Amino acid sequence: MAGIHITDPPAPGSAVRFAPGFGQRFVLTVDTEEEFDWGKPIERSGHTVHTIARLARFQEFCEGVGICPIYLIDYPVASSPAAIEILRPAVAAGRAEIGVQLHPWVSPPHTETVTEHNTFAGNLPAELEREKFDRLRETITDAIGTPPLIYRAGRYGVGPNTAQILADGGIAIDSSIRPHFTYSFAGGPDFLNLPLHPWWVDADRRLMELPLTAVYSGLLREMGDWLYPRLWRMPPLRGVLARLHLLERIPLTPEGVTLDEALRGIDIALDMALPVLVFSFHSPSLAPGYTPYVRDEDDLDRLYDWWRGVFAHLQRRQIRPTSVAEIMASVALA
Template identity: 30%
Template sequence: MGAKLAVVIHAEEEFDWHGGFYRSNTAVSHHVELIKLIQAMLDLGAHVTLAMDYPFVTSKGGEEVIHFCKGCSNGTIEFATHLHPWVNPPFEEPLDGNQVSNRHSYPGNLSPDLEYQKLKVLTDKIEEVTGSRPVTYLAGRYGIGRNSQEILRSLGYEVDLSISAFSDFSHQQGPDFSQYNNALFSKGGITYLPHTCCRISRFKWLSSWLQKNPSYLNGRDIVSRVVRKVFGIVTYRLSPEGVDLNNLICAANHQIEMGHEYLILSFHSPSAKLGQTPYVQTHEDKLRFDAVTLDFIEWFMHQPDVEVFTPQRLASLKSIV
């Protein structure tokens, strides 16, 4: 079966990634650059999923991006949901002041009621602004928790992109996805498509084994680190943020060879503008980011038997196990 590519943009506010989580960080000033990049991707034949958080969907800049996307050809843009709990009402007072703890930056660590209320507010706002109710969800910081599935189902969601394959965020009070590879599956009425990430060794047999056993050699202990170095095991996320074109192509080819036909190319919307994320700090970074994004899409579109898609298309795939 041919490979299928979704481009998923984490459409969010600008903030200092190393400076904590503050309710006051709500600026969206990268809309002009983002519109240009979306247009360039569409010109290459891509489809784009705009997973939007509350500051983005309520800001002047975000509204301009949404207005542009609503004018694009039918089916090429999907409006999805991206929950950053530290900037999304309702807020708890006085415990939830301007700064939010690292633990509560993950939506899945909130109380069930607060996670539901925040997601409902955001879902309703996206429907109000775009004219369509979102069915695809992407938790901020990939932070789904034990209550997230039931909450998503109750609000009409059908697809979740929050799993980050091979990743473990438990050292920073986040979720542990180290048991997941990139396989599409359905559970509890929700179809899950992990954000594409791959682990590759210089030995092909080991790459295949790691794909089938994602939790092995994935730890932070000294033994795991040494074994990864000896066997040349590297991890790549399918993203132009910090990954060069050759490694993106290597990651995509690896996933296709492993039988995973659905791929997600993802990035954070502030990376479209110079100085807004750690990945784009210089003029050269900006040129590289744009070039890698567009060159990868162009490469993919020239491969045999490929398709582009938006994750909402997966909503009907309820029988996947």
Template identity: 30%
Template sequence: MKKPAFLITIDTEGDNLWRNRSGHVTTKNAAYLARFQQICEKYRFKPTWLTNYEMAIDPVYIDFARDVIARGQGEVGMHLHAWNSPPAFALTDNDWQHQPYLIEYPREEMRKKVDFMTQLLQETFNVKMLSHRAGRWAFDEYYAELLIEHGYRVDCSVTPGVNWRFSPGAPQGNGGSDYTRFPREAYYLDAADIARPGASPLLEVPMTIRYKHSGLMNTLKQGYDRLRGKRRTPSVYWLRPTGGNAQQMITLAEKTLADGADYVEFMLHSSEFMPDGSPTFTTEADIDRLYADLEQLFSWLQSRTQGMTLAEYAAAKSAT
């Protein structure tokens, strides 16, 4: 690649799922996505819309995504929230409340859900599904095996340095995936151990994340937390907007590229482009500040990177 890639990944899902534990999901945010698509195209970047069930059946989103695909200005990939994705299977006494991880389900139920979502997306958008991100970032070897069987080429579920064990899913489960010892750069994963490089055809593209503090400081903080009876992962910076953090994102991207990375990966949820679609951006003024931050970040990245979808990046990696 002549320049490092800028990978824009959007978890494309229902409205304010942080707050919604009722079982009734709305998809009003589908009407707010065109503005973000326009700013991406302004800077010649191509988002990957990682799409879950409720969005895949929303007529507004379907029309939007088909247009993006037809014009070659982005990609649709798969995103799967296990508690809300057919076929139905009750894992807990209230799956909407607990929002269990897909990797907590019986293997046969995992397979059925991956089969269904892959087929639904391919039939709806008339394209092969190549890119994927797990719901709630939960990934394991069997999940990887299912993706490989379906011909996926790239996954972006790994959040290096983050331990999701402290985030509960099913009450009888062990929490999410622990990524504290995973690579930070893209790698073809070992299907028998997704934490290490191997010979599988599935490219893992970890999120762009860096620790806020030094290794020594993290050790001291975690030791102090244990004494207080608390468990949490060390603090990190993500390449994602949180409101007024444009310079922080630029600094993170700059350090990542300076370390020799051949990509930086940005993420956000589709509902965050809509007022009151998330806990972070609740008003129209918040959304305007979000776009002001995006203008600064995208402007800085435009001359330093090249826009690619996840599948385009995977194809470029395989050609080298």
């Protein structure tokens, strides 16, 4: 995959096709990570993993509605006995799946200086990005008992060497691309103008890109990738455009997105004939006080109610959950 960048526009004919009968499905991905202060510069030390205990309740919640969550875990979580105790039996029983999330600032080896630029793993030298990934993958495999097949870069920070590293590491699916977002202002990748439909990153079909789902709503939605980033210095204007139903960006996450907005986003994504809707959120939101989105128990209750409302709407729309294993099996039959 030399020279192939995950953020390159997909080649003609590279769209993933699924077996007949697959239809439209959804996956629930959890960025399962340590806690840190989101309002301060990222540091190598000072993090905790207190919210890992809350995974047990969330896993039970998912099992109660027949959903197999995908936990994308980073090094502090993979090194946590509490996380292993909760996740290993769920994965072994087929009630959950495991993947890799690389936070380079807390993943050994710790040879780089921690700067904002270096928090995007794809900005690191190829050898260092590879070693951090390999160590994390091996730690996850040893801890959970099964090799991970899906990857998400922390801060969505893929780079020019990521595709080769993932393919060499046995990863079948990357889910780092966040269409309609750009992190170029911080030295990270730019995902504007990339599609929502999954595609093959390479001609040999060794690596699939399964983008997170985010859509534009409103009369100006076709101009979204041009107009929305230009409003980043004017948040009130974004709010005005949303209230006037002119332009609104809706990622499928309970973090900062209301249930009504999410249901509207789901319907737009389904109307676009997306085969897989990708939901996501951060595991520290499962306990009050660790993210801006869940400050108290009432916020936590609202997070669970958000998921209940989303699952009920998907059921009404006859959209079933799926998994990494099922996605790969359906692609193999296409």
